[in-house]
Amino acid sequence: MIALFAGSLLSVTLGVALVQSSLLLLITAATLDPPPGLGAAARMEFADNVTAAVSMLGIILGMAVFLAGFIISSTFAFTVAQRRRDFALLRLVGAGRGQVQRRLLREALLLGALGAAAGVPVGLLVMAAQAALMRHLGFVPAGFEGRWRMWILGVSFGTGIVLAVAGAMVAARRAARVQPLEALRDTGAAARVMTATRWIAGLIFTGGALALIIVAPVGGPGGGAAMAMNVPLPAAVAAAALSPLFVPLLGRLLPTGSGVIGVLARANLWDARRRSASVAAPLIVLVALVVGTAAAGASFTDSGIDELKRQTRADLVVTATGPVGAAVAAVPGVASASTELSVPATIVAGEDSEAVSALVIDPAAYARAHSVDGGLTALQGRAVAAGPGGDVPSSGTVNVTLPDLDLGAVPVVAAVPSTISGGANLLLPPGLVPAGLLADAPAQSFVTLAPGASADQVRAALGRIGTVADAGTWLRDDAASRSDVNNKIMVAVMGLGGLYALIGVVNSIVIGAAARRREFAAARVGGLTRGQVLRAALVESSAVTVAGVLLGGVAAAGALIAAARTTSAVTGSTTVSLPWTLIGAVCAVALIVTGTTSLITSWSATRPAPITQLAARE
Amino acid sequence: MTREDAAVTLRGISRSYGRGNAAVRAVDNVTLAFPRGAWTAVMGPSGSGKSTLLHCAAGLERVDEGQVLLGDTDLTAARDRTLTELRRTRIGFVFQSFNLIGSMTAAQNVALPLRLAGQRPSAAVVRDTLASVGLADRARHRPRELSGGQQQRVALARAMVTRPDVLFADEPTGALDSTSAAVVLDMMRQMASNGQSIVMVTHDPLAAARADAVIFLRDGRVVDRLAGASAGQVAARLTALEVGP
């Protein structure tokens, strides 16, 4: 009983803490003011970084809300299910359905409020940790710290109470509905685990995941990636809802041995489908989210790297500052060079303004260096082109502001196809941007050597203008930094959420074990040694873990399929990347954590002499 | 017997479990009246449908066919709300395995049905009820601190605290040693003598012989009825049923 309440409380506390922390950080970032004394260009760059941080914190908040909703409601549903016998006894001595239901909802209300009360201070610790992580990964400026807001108290208590009550509601209805005798004997409707609610949720969310997989390729690079990365959410809910169908089946397929331990473990898996499903649920979500989003993210990153490799036509890449185009082109042995200067810009549409990145280019050289079909001949004078980064309409006019300079409405005369690897949103012809703005602009030149030119001599000459790398090395470094950024994003988005899901797994094992003292005692009175009982519990938990990991893997595969279809639609070649180290680590952590927890809980549940457990009838 | 004399009337009730070939007809077209103010025992071989019959009679299990009347109230037509109300007021139930709530003291267990009915049971009522089963000094003990016989007496007290029309008991002495069983049976005899209607399932001839009448079941059907029989006679009849027709 204590374990059940403590488990419910823990799930609320941590869920509320995570949501509160993510929300406060998001609000803090969104209202961040640039430090005083910055120039116009630096202010625009600051705004750009804030936009990126806000959108990442938005994803983190979404993840936190999803996980809190999932874990709190499934924990509450599980604890109610575990107490069905108690409610059956109450019903037999005259408790009405409404009384049982109201009591459960009152409990959920209380636990939700208590959990939130603990979650508010814990949330401050989580916020410190989350802010430190974001600073460490470089997504927010040094010194960034979440700020407390008084109204968050309302949000946190609301979150705790609403999620707890919502989680208990369905289970409470069911607990109140079943016939008391059936609940007491665990037969008939009371024993059914695949309820109508599970079927409906399972089918609806399967449909949602399939819809995302089908639509993702049409969404373009940005939209497609977002949809693919979101597949694990509905897929995990569907897999968890349908898990009572699969967990025991997978358990049967596993080689648990033919000895008494294997037989006992398999029988338990089948008989305790609800408990198995409840342990598997947070595991499914953990694996689906971590592996699914990481695999989809890696696939998009790798696809972008391949795409960049295919499109870039250059022998050397020079990194420098300021308008170095003429100097680079003048070096003997340089056949052609596309020099690109990046400047921050803002696109204004009505009230909204969006920070974008712009490149000042030489259209003909750019088209050659980046394999732009049909060239960019129209890009001249007061015209602009939509860049490979997307987000800019491919025709019509846009209002562009540069630091200290309003360009006004300019026509979009060309569009480079959006790429998976992204890049500038806006391409500007030379002459549109005043020289003063370009003096300190970061520059990159993609250089093609003339036939017969000595690479070493050209490198030496270019080395006086900026840093020179051969294109192969530059692409490799660029790929490495892209993967690095992708990994950092995964850590920022998944780190604390994954930890919360893992705690959810431990929580449900502890809750499940609380009701097993009699069962273990009966097995020991029946002739099993304590060691055999522990081993059977370990085999059972490993089987549930493997089943949960496999189901989570199926949900993760959904994200991978969406990523494969999207990369294929955008770049013409399918890219699938599996982060094997991460997958191995997740499997190992899952097996170790569930194995250790179930050994500890069953060890403590078998500590008293078995006969004392059997004598204590309720 | 007229309807007014019957505490519970069963009219052609049947109850099956499972479907198709695996279907078991646990109770097969039983028509029976349990007289008011009398103690009726139901006997039969294991699996003959005794528990199912009792559950149907108490409105804990629905019937497939037929009608169950508690006094004048038709249980077969009753909604869950009505059945719940009846459990608080007119039906008491005792199980073989006590089914007390482990976290509550004996007194709290006894007071529970009254509390569920929205009453505030007075300490005196609870004390008197516990005293009537000889457990006045165990009010603050939890079930795990009581012997099996004592737990069953608490269960009896809990069933009786609402002064039910009928007390149903499913093998109330089945989990008890003979001494504890004798104590429980003495108490039930006392209740019956005070006019309490009791329907009790048992497979113990000694227990059945304490009742006013014994009904014998086999394969879900009533096959015999004895009144005022001795334990020996009851045992002989039961053995005959278990061996064959």
Ligand SMILES: Nc1ncnc2c1ncn2[C@@H]1O[C@H](COP(=O)(O)OP(=O)(O)O)[C@@H](O)[C@H]1O
């Ligand atoms: N919930 C149930 N599901 C399926 N079969 C049942 C169920 N309850 C009882 N039965 C079957 O109905 C028959 C009568 O059971 P029961 O009334 O418990 O017998 P008794 O109490 O006389 O031993 C038995 O064959 C039993 O297997």
Ligand SMILES: [Mg+2]
């Ligand atoms: Mg029985």
